[in-house]
Amino acid sequence: MDFQLDLATVLLLYNTSLIAGALSIFHIRRHSCRPQGLAPLATAYLMLAVGAILAWRGESAALPMWMWTHGSLLLGTGGYALFWAGVRGFSGRRRVPWRAVVLLPLACLVAGIATGFPLQNLLRAGAFHATATLVLAACTFEILCDRRSEPLPSRMLMAAFLGLSGSIYALRLAYILSGTAGSTGFAWAFSVQMFCHFGMALMVAALSNERAEIRLEQAAHTDPLTGTGNRRWLESRLPARLPPQSAIAQLDLDHFKQINDRFGHAVGDRVLVEFARCLQGQLRSSDLLARMGGEEFVVYLPAVTQAEAQAIAERLCAQVALLRIEAQGSPISVTVSIGLAWVHDTGISADTWFKRADDALYQAKQSGRNQVVLAAGTAAQAA
Numbered sequence: 001m002d003f004q005l006d007l008a009t010v011l012l013l014y015n016t017s018l019i020a021g022a023l024s025i026f027h028i029r030r031h032s033c034r035p036q037g038l039a040p041l042a043t044a045y046l047m048l049a050v051g052a053i054l055a056w057r058g059e060s061a062a063l064p065m066w067m068w069t070h071g072s073l074l075l076g077t078g079g080y081a082l083f084w085a086g087v088r089g090f091s092g093r094r095r096v097p098w099r100a101v102v103l104l105p106l107a108c109l110v111a112g113i114a115t116g117f118p119l120q121n122l123l124r125a126g127a128f129h130a131t132a133t134l135v136l137a138a139c140t141f142e143i144l145c146d147r148r149s150e151p152l153p154s155r156m157l158m159a160a161f162l163g164l165s166g167s168i169y170a171l172r173l174a175y176i177l178s179g180t181a182g183s184t185g186f187a188w189a190f191s192v193q194m195f196c197h198f199g200m201a202l203m204v205a206a207l208s209n210e211r212a213e214i215r216l217e218q219a220a221h222t223d224p225l226t227g228t229g230n231r232r233w234l235e236s237r238l239p240a241r242l243p244p245q246s247a248i249a250q251l252d253l254d255h256f257k258q259i260n261d262r263f264g265h266a267v268g269d270r271v272l273v274e275f276a277r278c279l280q281g282q283l284r285s286s287d288l289l290a291r292m293g294g295e296e297f298v299v300y301l302p303a304v305t306q307a308e309a310q311a312i313a314e315r316l317c318a319q320v321a322l323l324r325i326e327a328q329g330s331p332i333s334v335t336v337s338i339g340l341a342w343v344h345d346t347g348i349s350a351d352t353w354f355k356r357a358d359d360a361l362y363q364a365k366q367s368g369r370n371q372v373v374l375a376a377g378t379a380a381q382a383a
Contacts (some may be wrong), residue, residue, distance in 0.1 A: 037089025051075030078105035136166030158203035
């Protein structure tokens with residue numbers, strides 16, 4: 001038994017899928033933490049739906065031929081140009097060349113009016129399918145290009161839906177160019193496109209949810225003032241027993257309470273931000289910096305000798321002393337005391353090394369501040 005699809009029914013369902021996709025994307029945009037590109041994407045769905053409705057009504061002789069042929073092609077090519085703009089913005093927040101987005105459908109309209117090719121069904125369908133094929137290939141490329149900077153699971157599925165949709169258009173374009181395109185083939189093609197439209201809208205929702213989850217996780221592990229990691233973030237990245245040839249440095253800004261009392265907490269916050277930025281600029285990419293609370297910070301140095309760890313700590317101390325922050329017309333001098341514990345024994349817990357670094361920090365404070373003190377016993381053990 002040969003199963004046949006009614007083209008009119010399929011077109012009705014096709015339009016429904018586009019409108020449903022547009023509404024869902026508009027809804028996602030309202031609740032998205034990063035809504036760039038979603039408005040153009042949803043608008044593109046609506047433009048494609050209106051263009052398809054125009055063509056459907058025109059085929060039923062309900063509209064003047066010049067109106068629905070030129071109008072449906074303009075909406076179709078314009079919808080896919082806007083679709084590309086939406087995917088580009090949503091995928092990687094890159095700048096969209098809006099001039100090109102506008103020129104593509106306008107050029108097609110001018111060419112259509114000048115030559116009259118939209119009045120011929122196959123030529124009009126060929127122009128639409130060629131535009132859709134190229135745009136969807138470009139969209140697939142955009143999604144895949146950003147997978148390294150944002151390796152989320154939904155990206156590959158979204159690229160698959162975009163690629164499948166573009167492939168269907170490319171296949172139908174081949175039939176159109178060969179003169180073998182028929183209504184049954186178009187009905188099956190539109191059926192697959194319905195599946196792709198729902199799939200792409202679903203992946204937009206999934207990608208938005210994954211971004212929201214990452215944002216929440218980052219907020220839970222990031223100090224909101226300085227942008228460094230917090231205590232929870234540091235604890236999640238350190239093993240229970242620190243590996244040998246690593247170091248823990250406890251840092252505490254000297255006389256920070258006096259800065260807050262004299263200049264106010266807003267200035268104190270500026271000092272903390274500049275202090276964290278100074279530290280980050282002196283550390284290696286493998287080093288970890290976290291704010292533990294107030295003016296207390298911790299630096300974890302992996303794969304360092306004792307001499308290297310002490311040199312890094314001394315450099316941090318010296319660079320902080322060079323900071324000058326203007327407040328109320330007066331420069332604020334900042335210094336830091338550092339307690340350093342170099343790890344040489346895997347049998348000692350991380351908490352013990354933190355305690356040793358904290359004891360060394362206390363000694364640095366007691367000895368006059370603005371200095372680095374190596375934890376007691378570290379040098380002897382290293383020797």
